[in-house]
Amino acid sequence: MLNEMIYLDNSASTRLDERVLDAMKPYFFDTYAVATSEFGYSMGIDAKEGLQEARGIIANSLTATPEEIVFTSGDTESSNMAIKGVCAALKKKKGQHIIVSKIEDFPVLNTAKNLQKQGWDVDFISVDSEGILDLDELKSKIRDDTILVSVQHGNQEIGTLQDIAAIAKICKEKDVLFHTDATHSYMRVPIDVSQIPVDMITMSAHTIHGPRGVGALYVRKGTPLEKWMDGGFQESNRRGGLENIPGAVGFAKAVELVTDKETEFLASMRDYTIKRVFEEIPHVTLNGNKKQRTPQNANITFHYVEGESMTLHLDMRGFAVSTGSACFSRSLEASHVILGIGGDHERAHGSIRFTFGRYNSMNDVDAVVDAIKEIVKQLREISPLYNKEA
Amino acid sequence: MLNEMIYLDNSASTRLDERVLDAMKPYFFDTYAVATSEFGYSMGIDAKEGLQEARGIIANSLTATPEEIVFTSGDTESSNMAIKGVCAALKKKKGQHIIVSKIEDFPVLNTAKNLQKQGWDVDFISVDSEGILDLDELKSKIRDDTILVSVQHGNQEIGTLQDIAAIAKICKEKDVLFHTDATHSYMRVPIDVSQIPVDMITMSAHTIHGPRGVGALYVRKGTPLEKWMDGGFQESNRRGGLENIPGAVGFAKAVELVTDKETEFLASMRDYTIKRVFEEIPHVTLNGNKKQRTPQNANITFHYVEGESMTLHLDMRGFAVSTGSACFSRSLEASHVILGIGGDHERAHGSIRFTFGRYNSMNDVDAVVDAIKEIVKQLREISPLYNKEA
Structure with a gap:
């Protein structure tokens, strides 16, 4: 079986691209200071500039703004942060219903199943024989207390691409947030957030010859999202923890190398x-x-x-x-x-x-x-x- | 101010040690496969062996067993996982009271404050003028519904070391779990879990010239801990997400280099x-x-x-x-x-x-x-x- x-x-x-490692090296050996402080010493400021430049490159790849990018430890964390963060933020305000597709990868699928165990109402939408989401079923399942739809962009096993523009439009019309896991499509199939009203996008570096243990979450400005991981004020107070600056720089280099x-x-x-x-x-x-x-x-x-x-x-x-x-x-x-x-x-x-x-x-x-x-x-x-x- | x-x-x-990067390189360029599968292809098995060897080295440094080590993205994640994981697991079984020190670093302090906002009862124990925890106050605050005490090993700013053997003994006697954030003491001040009944220990690679974005949590066998990050079955089903194998291998190398x-x-x-x-x-x-x-x-x-x-x-x-x-x-x-x-x-x-x-x-x-x-x-x-x- x-x-x-x-x-x-x-x-x-x-496989990691050698050019990615070369881009990371200065942040291992020369500019390795903590970039968090805004009252920092010179090296800390240099490191911060490296981090911000990397953030800008990821943002640019989606036609987003740098403030809308949160660096994470990978796509699993990004999807957990997105779904649990929105659920925590809107639970008392709007309801406890979310919708995902039946063929999501485990970070989204198992987060949804975990929420279900905790009492959330979750609908799993069917796909056809080629893996394409049933948009009519999606429309019919959206309710007044639905807070989030999470449907992947490209499937992890069979590669099927969903029409995320159409899904985003449906969600926008019904005033429901839309998250997409783009781990397996990012940089290979364009997403332009200035054209498609998607609210959150999961990305990872490891699928495009970038470093492991590095990912990002695009979060559209204004999206209600409870903080993931308590700690310091890093990532505009959206994710505590010392920044993995070499990782972020390597991710950005991997993005630049895709043609x-x-x-x-x-x-x-x-x-x-x-x-x-x-x-x-x-x-x-x-x-x-x-x-x-x-x-x-x-x-x-x-x-x-x-x-x-x-x-x-x-x-x-x-x-x-x-x-x-x-x-x-x-x-x-x-x-x-x-x-x-x-x-x-x-x-x-x-x-x-x-x-x-x-x-x-x-x-x-x-x-x-x-x-x-x-x-x-x-x-x-x-x-x-x-x-x-x- | x-x-x-x-x-x-x-x-x-x-600063990263060059020897750490050298140890990571094979896992970037040669043995980069996913090590998760137990029915894997040769390269995947090699990568898995690298991961298990790294786990063994971290375990050995604490006199723990490899199964008690969970790799994470750093100390912030480790402390969030430890405290929130135990709280989620024991909330309905034992109570909603935890105890931390007043001078914890932000991952523990702000996790505790977040739990407080969510309705948990949190006591913040005082320290003396040199930063040493008041053990009598600690004892007096432990109640029947106390599920966890989290007191750091070495302080992040003033370096004060707590007597974690004494704290662990108090917790053990009162049947309360004990977590310590050892980010700033790990490998510099020994902890032997076969001698000290501590249940969870936060560690990080970045303080000992290892890679950023890598940490670990020691979890004593049998500790009730809800899964952190839904996704795959990685880390013995305790933390979803593609393993950062080069990171784990680099962390282990950093441990070996400390004398x-x-x-x-x-x-x-x-x-x-x-x-x-x-x-x-x-x-x-x-x-x-x-x-x-x-x-x-x-x-x-x-x-x-x-x-x-x-x-x-x-x-x-x-x-x-x-x-x-x-x-x-x-x-x-x-x-x-x-x-x-x-x-x-x-x-x-x-x-x-x-x-x-x-x-x-x-x-x-x-x-x-x-x-x-x-x-x-x-x-x-x-x-x-x-x-x-x-």
């Missing part, structure tokens, strides 16, 4: 993979929408194939494959995403996720597809079910 | 600073206890001197000085620590914190004391109050 995934980039956490050309190349590797697999391997299903998907993601079910066997065989050939989603670990449950798009356990079981990154080439794509082709053939030859049905 | 501080090590956040000899040298720089200042500059007060203090800290009030002027003059001479505590920023309030030990605004105003680190030498100490001696003399010459009173 496993959802198998292969990372051409060898991990859900991408449209590179993103187009990731999409071309994705499309080439899908094309070759569909032309050369029978009994396959593409999970997710063909066009509305993140450029770096392909997710394909190879029917009549055992996931664990595939993992082992690919690993032996030097391809990094993992089971379950990146946030998943101790469970043998089938992926809630594959089940959410109407797949059964058999489909979840034989699915492979390809994640393309900066350090991949078309040669890698050919090599992994060649390997899969051989392995699938071998495994099917010894599969009783395949020989009976196919 | 400022508490002035000088960092001989130039910051409350110490008793180095700590003794920091103490000798501290003692030499105090000796020279008291012999050569009149009208000074040592803040904190002379013996029960962290080896790297000296905090001295220079009476009849304006804090802001001192800052400016020292900065011009190349010494990094900050105003307010490290977690403090936008406020001109006097330090709650100096007020807590019975100091007045004038005393808070002219206090300087010295923090000694790996990259300091006795020459640095002489240079900064020489500079302070000159500056204090100049500033007093133009001080009407000094010329009237002294």
Whole structure:
């Protein structure tokens, strides 16, 4: 009952770009002072300028203002901060109802489930067979006491992109706050907050070859949000804790290094993979929408194939494959995403996720597809079910 | 109304040790995979081994077991997790009363104040004129519905060390959980959890030349603690979020690099600073206890001197000085620590914190004391109050 995934980039956490580390180094060894104080010494002021410059770069990538960016320790913290912060701020003022999609990644999904345990009313909106949110269902579920809708931008497993402009419009009309987890789409699929009335956006550095342990939350000016982590007055009093300035600077450098050309190349590797697999391997299903998907993601079910066997065989050939989603670990449950798009356990079981990154080439794509082709053939030859049905 | 501080090590956040960065590098560039999955591919398993090895090193430093260590994004998160986690777990079972000291650093102090706003009953225990906790007051405040005592190990400003063995014993006898914030003492003053019945310990990497954005919480086996940050099952299901493996590995390396000899040298720089200042500059007060203090800290009030002027003059001479505590920023309030030990605004105003680190030498100490001696003399010459009173 496993959802198998292969990372051409060898991990859900991408390799750090050397240029990112170079940008961080001065803040490790020279300008390492605390930047919090406004009455600071020269080094502290330099460090603060580095932090503010990084904040400006992240803000600019969304057409936001620097004051609207809060640095965090990653996307999990950003989503916890967003949802719990708004819930704490509006609980007594408006109500205790929130809405999320059924295929959210664990930071949003499990935060919603935790709130449910605490007495919150939570609706989980369905998606169609390609993972696209049912907008009519969303509209029908919004009530007077609904305080927040949280629907992801790009899916973590099947790459499906939601129409966040349409969702934001619905929320705006109904006067409900809208948060989107953009961990898997940030910098690959543009979001312009001056055009789309989204209130909060979760971002992470690790998906774009930035450092781990660093993320950010975009918070539209005026959004009611209770402080996350008590402590000092850092991040405009929205998140206590000594700033991870090298991390923020590295995140900003990672943002600067992403180019449209590179993103187009990731999409071309994705499309080439899908094309070759569909032309050369029978009994396959593409999970997710063909066009509305993140450029770096392909997710394909190879029917009549055992996931664990595939993992082992690919690993032996030097391809990094993992089971379950990146946030998943101790469970043998089938992926809630594959089940959410109407797949059964058999489909979840034989699915492979390809994640393309900066350090991949078309040669890698050919090599992994060649390997899969051989392995699938071998495994099917010894599969009783395949020989009976196919 | 400022508490002035000088960092001989130039910051409350110490300079990263190059050897720490070298230890982190393989996890940036080679073994960067997600280590969460238990059914993982080879690289993921290698990364997981790196994480577990780091966990073992932190555990060993406290005579704890690896399962008792939770990695976090720093001491602020560790203290929030500890206090809020226990409060959430025991609220309905035992009560809503907690106890902290009056001179805690902001992560503990402001978490306690936040809980107070939410309806919790919080007692703030006094300290004497050297910052030592009143154990009789502590004993008298523990009630049947008290669930937690949180008292720091070493103070962030005046360096005073609390007798955490005695506090832990009191808590153990009264069946109350005990958390200590050891951010400023960890690895400089030993804590052995096999000898001292402390339940939770906050630690941070940035104070021992490790990376920023990384900390840990020791959680004694069996301690009731609600999960912090919903998401994946990382950190034995106690903290969701992709593991910052390079950060954890860097933290562990920083721990390994601390030696008793180095700590003794920091103490000798501290003692030499105090000796020279008291012999050569009149009208000074040592803040904190002379013996029960962290080896790297000296905090001295220079009476009849304006804090802001001192800052400016020292900065011009190349010494990094900050105003307010490290977690403090936008406020001109006097330090709650100096007020807590019975100091007045004038005393808070002219206090300087010295923090000694790996990259300091006795020459640095002489240079900064020489500079302070000159500056204090100049500033007093133009001080009407000094010329009237002294």
